Amino acid sequence: MTAGPLVPVGASADQSRDLPVMLFARTFSGRPLVVGSEASLELRGGDRLGADRILAELDLDWEPEFMLSVQRACALQRVRGRRWFTMPAILLGGEVGAGRTHVARSLARAAGVPHISFDAGVDMFVQPRYGPDLQLPLPLCAAMVASGCANPVISILGIECASREMVDLVARLVDGASNAGFPDPTLAAVLDYSAVTWIVQAHDVDAVPPVLADRLNRVDLQGWQxxxxxxxxxxxxxxxxxxxxxxxxxxxxxxxxxxxxxxxxxxxxxxxxxxxxxxxxxxxxxx
Structure with a gap:
C-alpha cells in the first residue's frame, strides 16, 4: 500500500462538506472486514490550515516548542497542497502533571479531528495466543472506523512501562516510512496509519528506547508557571x-x-x- 494512489484528494465521503478521503483498510484474505472488504475514512482539518487558524485556537503561547511544531506542520500541508491536518510523530516530554494529554486534546479540537488515547502499558495486544485463544486486534482501528476519521490525534500513554514487544509495535505504527501499509493479521487486513498525528507521551524521554525515540521528533513542554x-x-x-x-x-x-x-x-x-x-x-x- 502506497500513499499516492490511496489518497484521492478530489474524492469525498460527504458531498455536503467536500472532504477528501483515503482508503484506510482493505482485506488481504477472503474474509471481509466488519465494514466490508475495505473502509474509506475522511481526512479532516483542511479548512483550518490557513491564516494560522489552528494556532490561533490553540493559543498555547507558554509552550513555544509545541506551537512551532504545529506551525511547521500546517505550513508543510499547505505547501504540499493537502487539504487535511497531520503532524509528524512527536515524543512529547514534560514533568508529571505538565499537561501532555491536555495539549494533545487541545490540538485535536483545534484541528477538528478526534483524539484517541492508547495505553502502551497494556500487553494484551502483543501477548502470544495459543490453541483456542484469539489474538486481539488493536482498538485504534475500531476507534478510527467508528469516528469516520483517518487523521485523528492519537496519544500513546505509558510507554515507560511498555514491554519490548509493545515498544516495537508502537515504533512500527509511528514510522512514516512504512505505516501506510501496516499489516494487521488479527483483522487479515492492511491498514493505513500515515495520516495520524502520533503523540508519544513520556515524562522521562531519555528512558524511551532508541528503536522508538529515533522515529519521533522530540518536543518538551515547559509546563505551567x-x-x-x-x-x-x-x-x-x-x-x-x-x-x-x-x-x-x-x-x-x-x-x-x-x-x-x-x-x-x-x-x-x-x-x-x-x-x-x-x-x-x-x-x-x-x-
Whole structure:
C-alpha cells in the first residue's frame, strides 16, 4: 500500500462538506472486514490550515516548542497542497502533571479531528495466543472506523512501562516510512496509519528506547508557571465547557473560580481539570 494512489484528494465521503478521503483498510484474505472488504475514512482539518487558524485556537503561547511544531506542520500541508491536518510523530516530554494529554486534546479540537488515547502499558495486544485463544486486534482501528476519521490525534500513554514487544509495535505504527501499509493479521487486513498525528507521551524521554525515540521528533513542554494560574484556569475551564458542549453556567462566579484555582496552582493538570469540572457540574443546568 502506497500513499499516492490511496489518497484521492478530489474524492469525498460527504458531498455536503467536500472532504477528501483515503482508503484506510482493505482485506488481504477472503474474509471481509466488519465494514466490508475495505473502509474509506475522511481526512479532516483542511479548512483550518490557513491564516494560522489552528494556532490561533490553540493559543498555547507558554509552550513555544509545541506551537512551532504545529506551525511547521500546517505550513508543510499547505505547501504540499493537502487539504487535511497531520503532524509528524512527536515524543512529547514534560514533568508529571505538565499537561501532555491536555495539549494533545487541545490540538485535536483545534484541528477538528478526534483524539484517541492508547495505553502502551497494556500487553494484551502483543501477548502470544495459543490453541483456542484469539489474538486481539488493536482498538485504534475500531476507534478510527467508528469516528469516520483517518487523521485523528492519537496519544500513546505509558510507554515507560511498555514491554519490548509493545515498544516495537508502537515504533512500527509511528514510522512514516512504512505505516501506510501496516499489516494487521488479527483483522487479515492492511491498514493505513500515515495520516495520524502520533503523540508519544513520556515524562522521562531519555528512558524511551532508541528503536522508538529515533522515529519521533522530540518536543518538551515547559509546563505551567505558578504566575500563570489564571491563564491556566481559563484554558482548562474552556476545555471542560467544550467537552460538555455548554456555555459558562450562569451561576458560576468566575472570581470565585479564580480564588479556588489560586490554592490549586500546583496541582497536576488532570486533577485541576477534575476539580473545575466538579464546579461546573454544580452550576450547570440539568437539561
Amino acid at each position: 505558578a504566575t500563570q494560574f489564571e491563564l491556566r484556569s481559563i484554558d482548562i475551564l474552556a476545555e471542560v465547557l467544550a467537552d460538555r458542549a455548554i456555555p459558562v453556567p450562569t451561576g458560576l462566579d468566575l472570581d470565585d473560580l479564580f480564588k479556588s484555582v489560586r490554592s490549586w496552582r500546583y496541582l497536576p493538570t488532570a486533577e485541576l481539570y477534575r476539580r473545575i469540572d466538579v464546579l461546573v457540574d454544580a452550576h450547570a443546568s440539568p437539561f
